[in-house]
Amino acid sequence: MRILLVEDNKALSEGLVAILRGSGYAVDVVHDGASADAVTSTEAFDLVILDLNLPEMDGLDVLRSMRARQNKAAVLILTARGTQEEKIRGLDLGADDYMIKPFDISEFEARVRVLLRRQAGLRSSLVSYGSVSFDLNSRTFSAGGVTLDIPARELGLLEILFMRAGKVVAKEAIIQSLTAFDDDLSANAIEQYVSRLRKRLAPHGLTVRTARGIGYYLDKMAAA
Structure with missing residues (x-):
């Protein structure tokens, strides 16, 4: 399973990459929205973990662009923007899940597993x-x-x-x-x-x- 992490906080991204790779996933990371938009247009991922507060291009715009291209990768929004309106907007634009920072690592890992399982069309683990x-x-x-x-x-x-x-x-x-x-x-x-x-x-x-x-x-x- 291949995952793209889009996160501009270098310390957080390094920690999440270590956790995900430790679970056996192939993980790529980019730190701005423009790079995320470019790479999701040329590379295939099973899951995109997407921050919203990104330099160069907002995360919601990245998501909108992905879905406009019919990109079917699962998307987990991971952000500090936690208002109900933001959450609804993200889900309406095509996100599969939405987590608010700060977050529990065990719950994050569980949500990643669920999304990858759904992406594979499976109901059971x-x-x-x-x-x-x-x-x-x-x-x-x-x-x-x-x-x-x-x-x-x-x-x-x-x-x-x-x-x-x-x-x-x-x-x-x-x-x-x-x-x-x-x-x-x-x-x-x-x-x-x-x-x-x-x-x-x-x-x-x-x-x-x-x-x-x-x-x-x-x-x-x-x-x-």
Whole structure:
């Protein structure tokens, strides 16, 4: 899952980025409204966390511009502007949630999880495919009640494929979902992660198949 944080308070943004990346999300950050408007017009995000009091372009104008372009990323407004009128205006312009500063970190993390779950079209935090289950809250995979030990990048790749099980996911979409602006991930690296995942999933009856020239998809292995 890829998140864009739009926050001009450098100290706060650094703290939130650390929390979100610690939860395994790919996170980008910009500090002004004009940059937010530009990057959301060229990059795909699952969630945008948006301050309103921004230099160069107000957060509500960023939101209005996003929705005018039919940008369907979930938007969580995180702001000190807490009047009822501001909240209603933000939600009417297309925000999915609205939090007022100062805020509780645990509640913030929970709201992020809920929005990402909705973005994936899920009602429950537990998703199963074959004998493997994925807990969106803890971001852990398990089989037969036993947690699978999967390194971070492979886990991120499996999450993307798992949430779209049976459907082909393009290599470019995988790279974009797994990386932030300052990351570098090649198609060859993705192939290596896929190879490792196949070995990890085989004992549980799942595999990652290649759609030649397009990407990959998660599938159930034929019964022996």
